[in-house]
Amino acid sequence: MKSALKGLMSAMICGHLWIAPVAMAVIETYEFSSPELELRYQQLSQELRCPKCQNQNIADSNAPIARDLRVVLYEQLEQGATDDEILAFMVARYGEFVRYRPGVDRNTILLWAAPGLLLILGAAGLLFHFRQRPDAPVSDLTEAEQTEIARLLGEPQD
Amino acid sequence: MQAKKFIPLAAFAVLAGLLFRGLSIDPTELPVARLGQPFPDFAQPELRSGRQISVSALVERPALVNVWATWCYSCRVEHPYLLNLAEQGVPIYGLNYKDEPIKAREWLAQLGDPYQLNVVDVEGSVGLDLGVYGAPETYVLDAVGHIAHRHVGVLDEAVFQRDFSRWFPAVASPAAAAGSEGGQ
Numbered sequence: 400m401k402s403a404l405k406g407l408m409s410a411m412i413c414g415h416l417w418i419a420p421v422a423m424a425v426i427e428t429y430e431f432s433s434p435e436l437e438l439r440y441q442q443l444s445q446e447l448r449c450p451k452c453q454n455q456n457i458a459d460s461n462a463p464i465a466r467d468l469r470v471v472l473y474e475q476l477e478q479g480a481t482d483d484e485i486l487a488f489m490v491a492r493y494g495e496f497v498r499y500r501p502g503v504d505r506n507t508i509l510l511w512a513a514p515g516l517l518l519i520l521g522a523a524g525l526l527f528h529f530r531q532r533p534d535a536p537v538s539d540l541t542e543a544e545q546t547e548i549a550r551l552l553g554e555p556q557d
Numbered sequence: 558m559q560a561k562k563f564i565p566l567a568a569f570a571v572l573a574g575l576l577f578r579g580l581s582i583d584p585t586e587l588p589v590a591r592l593g594q595p596f597p598d599f600a601q602p603e604l605r606s607g608r609q610i611s612v613s614a615l616v617e618r619p620a621l622v623n624v625w626a627t628w629c630y631s632c633r634v635e636h637p638y639l640l641n642l643a644e645q646g647v648p649i650y651g652l653n654y655k656d657e658p659i660k661a662r663e664w665l666a667q668l669g670d671p672y673q674l675n676v677v678d679v680e681g682s683v684g685l686d687l688g689v690y691g692a693p694e695t696y697v698l699d700a701v702g703h704i705a706h707r708h709v710g711v712l713d714e715a716v717f718q719r720d721f722s723r724w725f726p727a728v729a730s731p732a733a734a735a736g737s738e739g740g741q
Binding site: 450451464467468490492 | 681685
């Protein structure tokens with residue numbers, strides 16, 4: 400009984416492992432005229448953001464709009480458009496939102512500057528912190544108490 | 558030294574303020590890339606007549622351009638309100654987005670037709686040029702035919718009064734036109 404159950408479970412697990420790659424292969428494939436174009440397709444489709452399901456790129460998304468954008472991307476690549484031209488085409492329609500690496504403008508400057516600003520802020524904070532330390536009182540003990548401690552620790556007195 | 562104690566409190570207040578502001582921001586609302594631009598040109602058939610039309614067919618100003626399809630459930634929800642608007646004299650152009658024209662004509666025959674005309678966009682290419690990413694979406698063409706506003710989702714009385722009424726001051730206020738509140 401136990402071994403039968405075990406067998407069933409391992410069959411189920413194996414079944415799932417076998418099904419998984421099939422389930423992931425729903426996204427269509429394209430025939431590219433050159434491997435270089437295919438590489439650019441992979442890169443651009445991962446850099447373009449799906450307007451509908453906002454935290455996926457168009458390569459991962461199954462939304463109809465993501466599929467449309469993949470078709471456009473494929474067609475434009477085959478027609479010899481440059482990366483910049485394709486990105487400009489997408490941005491003209493869906494805004495800088497559609498790029499995971501948006502251009503620097505009034506809305507995105509804070510986003511781009513944030514790592515540098517935070518680094519400077521952190522460094523300044525650390526500097527401030529360590530500068531202050533030596534000025535702080537080293538001990539709250541009175542002179543007599545300190546002498547007593549020194550005596551107990553057996554240090555030579557001066 | 559006393560002021561230093563309040564640094565964590567101040568930091569917390571700033572963070573809480575930012576997070577509270579974040580609660581009222583809708584992250585699914587995208588900026589409209591085409592804002593202030595003319596409606597993109599197209600060459601597509603019209604739904605009822607079948608004749609080829611271009612952007613020059615959208616003559617009424619200001620007007621609404623409503624992106625809809627028979628596969629879109631929310632479009633059915635907003636349809637009565639579009640009929641209501643059309644009755645009140647708002648010119649509405651339809652963009653029948655990635656739909657089957659036969660089904661679309663049936664839909665209009667059954668539910669009523671609020672549209673001046675309908676651009677048939679089976680491939681979704683006009684939608685793509687416009688920056689459409691779903692249906693329903695409703696655009697405002699202002700007095701010079703530029704895209705002045707977009708609403709994503711069901712257009713209802715409340716949304717119209719809030720965002721659209723400045724282009725269509727003649728449309729009755731909610732008090733006058735009782736009914737069609739709610740939706741989703």
